Amino acid sequence: MYSFDIQRPTSLADAVAALATDEALPLGGGQTLIPTLKQRLSAPSVLVSLSGIAEMKGVCTNDDGALCIGGGTTHATVAREATSYPGLAALAAKIGDPAVRNRGTIGGSLANNDPSACYPAAALGSGATIITNTRSIAADDYFQGMFATALDEGEIVTEVRFPVPEKSCYMKFEQPASRFALVGVFVAKYADGVRVAVTGASEEGVFRWTEAEEALSSNFAPEAVEGLSVSGDGMISDLHGSGTYRAHLVGVMTKRAVAAAI
Amino acid sequence: MPKDHGIGASPKRREDVRFLTGAGNYTDDINVHGQAYVHFLRSDLAHGKINGIDTSAAEAMPGVVRIFTGKDFEGVGGLPCGWQVTDKHGEVMKEPAHPVLAQGKVRHVGDPIAAVVADSLEQARTAAEAIVLDIEELPAVVDMNKALEPGATKVHDDLSDNLCYDWQFGTDTETTDAAFKNAAHVTTLELVNNRLVANPMEPRVAVGQYSRAGGDYTLYTTSQNPHVIRLLMGAFVLGIPEHKLRVVAPDVGGGFGTKIFHYAEEAFCTFAAKACNRPVKWTSTRSEAFMSDAHGRDHVTKIELALDKDNNFTAVRTDTKANMGAYLSTFSSSVPTWLHGTLMAGNYRTPAVQVNVKAVFTNTVPVDAYRGAGRPEATFQLERVIDMAARELGVDPIALRRQNFITQFPYATPVAVEYDTGDYEATMAKMEELMDIPGFAARRAASEKNGKLRGLGINCFIEACGIAPSNLVGQLGARAGLYDAATVRVNATGSISVMVGAHSHGQGHETVFPQVVAEMLGIDESMIDIVHGDTSKIPFGMGTYGSRSLAVCGSAMVRATEKIINKAKKIAGHLLEASDSDIELKDGMFSVAGTDKSVAWGDVTLAAYVPHNYPLEDIEPGLEETAFYDPANFTYPAGAYACEVEVDPETGKVTIEKFVSADDFGNVVNPMIVEGQVHGGIAQGIGQALLENCAYDENGQLLSASYMDYAMPRADDIPHMAHYVVDHSCQTPCTHNPLGVKGCGEAGAIGSPPTVVNAVIDALHSGGHTHVKHIDMPVTPSRVWAAMNSQ
């Protein structure tokens, strides 16, 4: 680790101000950032810890019925408190291990946008809105490829708003070593249609499987996706599985997610 | 009634109190006044020519004490290999130089190029970034077949090629060929025994210390065998005589073989402590461990099994390429030869067994012994090919094995060893009973109802522990003896310290060894402590590996305790005014046979140290005895294992539903600890079978360089305890050591990998995937799915 200064603001405004410093970085739960620092792969001059900002924490329901989760809320809190959205609570409950869940935050996960992370599938699969200190970004516009998002430098994810579906489920096929998603599929059925978001598989990061969405919107049943497939081209191919295998798993996990959601 | 003390009892592990309460004293807990820290700048290239190393800018950085490169070690020896293998042409193996810091070339990712010693670790790391390297990248050789092609890039320019040795062993070629020619059936299988990273919980650490006043060195290190390190480093690398070099291996958090070897970092810290006149400390990061701890396994094998028309095995022939990595690690050369070839007969009466091994240099981390060392590689290929033969012949895999079992002991195999005792039928029968083989069909049907394929895998194994005797291993090329030593020091009040050469790094010696002495003396275990891991405190010791501690060092301890008893009887005889031949020792009381005259253990020990009433003219005061023990033979634990797996046909994921091991370890001192050893060994074997994969790309970059990509077994990869039975009730005591024990540390890791793979193949066949003959380990979901869909 290189040396750095740390700031612990207690309000969002102070955090934004602190992040205006050159080479400042926000620190969420540190579950991704601290290992990166330890390996000297990142050298911020200032770390601005978000964990003391009360206004960025917690789970509640707004007037539109959307589930609102503060950007600094830990996975463990979501797992425990997002009771109105069981598919999302179950997803949070299966991220990493207890230590990771008690530190890692939804804001950190979405800002990082790891191509194998779980939350991006939920956000995209729910058509969530990512709220920052400056604006609101629709999930469809937010994810821009592996580790890339619409966030500007110093922009903070303060809240994520999830429309609550009628039915939902996240099926994660774990990469054997990291237990991130080798392929994870989030399926959510809303009154106006079904959304299917896939993580872990594509070199472009999380994506919507529109073909499956159409089929499931007319018939929300596992059979509806029988015979549908995604192409292995552009899928991640590594030690843990070829692109073809991942493409195959997208179909299997989608079917299982639907079966479990019904 | 199970015993509550002594041999056969299961007292809780006394060392766990400190391990579980954070009171352990590991090497990283040792901080010496004034110590500096070293950071090793390691190669990120697999192969390269060093044209220049410019350390000038780095030397001027804050806190830097001194920067070392290969040049500083030109007057110093290289890291030695402890076993010289002679090849089939009578030539000794190629033994390339292994410098402490790279000289001329870097040969694997992780090869240390420079070492920065600084006041703090962060300063050392920062300064290392300012070192300017001029290294010309060379093509890397990674694949063993390519490494052996004529004209392949040479890992060592001064050698003729990348072949370390070409070894042949066992039955001669003419006899073997004839057996294959006359066979009614031949089964052939090509397979890989996957490269593994040992990953003990505690990474390696070294602290070197030097005193100018006396010219004495101390090295604290994470070692399984401090005396071996003292010998190798003192005599071969740094030229320090034993009396000036103390090596301490305090609490060590697991070794699994990878902490046997003498490593560059140990020699560096010892050397640098004098050069800098400051203690120097190194603590490996986990990332460093992946590229600097010796790896395990990495064999590519073709095995053939010949059977006659009645399905009797008539010959086995194997052809293995064994990856040595870039340099020869301490015992690397012995693993694919004497620890592997000698086990190729397995549990079977096969009259002809021929083993061929080519050891190959590649631009990868050195490969050496890892839990089982050679014996898992032997077992895996033999038991896989037997399973395949059973399938080809349409016979029951249990019956085929049973029919070919060795049943008469002692039994001399065609591969040089003599099994002293065993009962393979007994362990097989025990396994069948515990596994409930007749119930399998119903369990399979239940799995199929849930859309899963269920398979049953069977496996037998034999292993050789406590490698010995020294005069034999010397003939085979070992550059060390393989005895062990113990000193039993009885104190005045009767308490005892036993100084043992075996090092305990998780095995539980501190609990088990006192059980033996307590049983022999009839006193309470709490009166006895074990001292180990410090060359200044114990007489000598070859350390802990190859499941040798109790069989070899425990035997030395028994011999020393017998000497204690003899002397104590003399003292008791004097106190009781009787002849010592009439003295009996029972429950800690010495009595005159046939009388009610007796004297307690504590009275005798006190007399030895306060010899007021004592036969000073006949015996010396004090009560301390040492014994060295060199075994007459290996010990041969054996067993039968079985497991049931479920395969998800849609994803290829394998889960282990049931596992049974029936082992014969001879006599058992502490059943709980034996079971723990087997549980751990099986978990590691399941890791090898399903998860662990140390992979390089064709440029020699390590693909699985962290836990993000290297999968270790976790609790939920192992079957629930209710379906996980380890049994050791079949006991044929070893015939040549005083305790009749055989060793249990590696059995689980040897017996389990083929069990799992056999079960997976069985599951796939039940699902109609009969074209799948074999899947290489680790049997990951993607590999199973690819195999199922390969036609």
Ligand SMILES: Cc1cc2nc3c(=O)[nH]c(=O)nc-3n(C[C@H](O)[C@H](O)[C@H](O)COP(=O)(O)OP(=O)(O)OC[C@H]3O[C@@H](n4cnc5c(N)ncnc54)[C@H](O)[C@@H]3O)c2cc1C
């Ligand atoms: C062992 C382990 C297992 C894991 N398993 C999984 C898994 O199964 N599935 C999964 O999805 N994830 C997994 N993770 C990742 C985990 O969920 C992390 O918590 C997450 O990726 C990052 O969140 P964090 O709060 O720790 O962010 P940090 O590590 O603190 O930060 C990550 C990045 O986001 C930035 N950042 C942090 N908070 C904000 C914010 N509010 N606004 C803007 N930028 C911000 C930081 O500057 C940094 O660049 C695992 C992690 C570990 C260590």
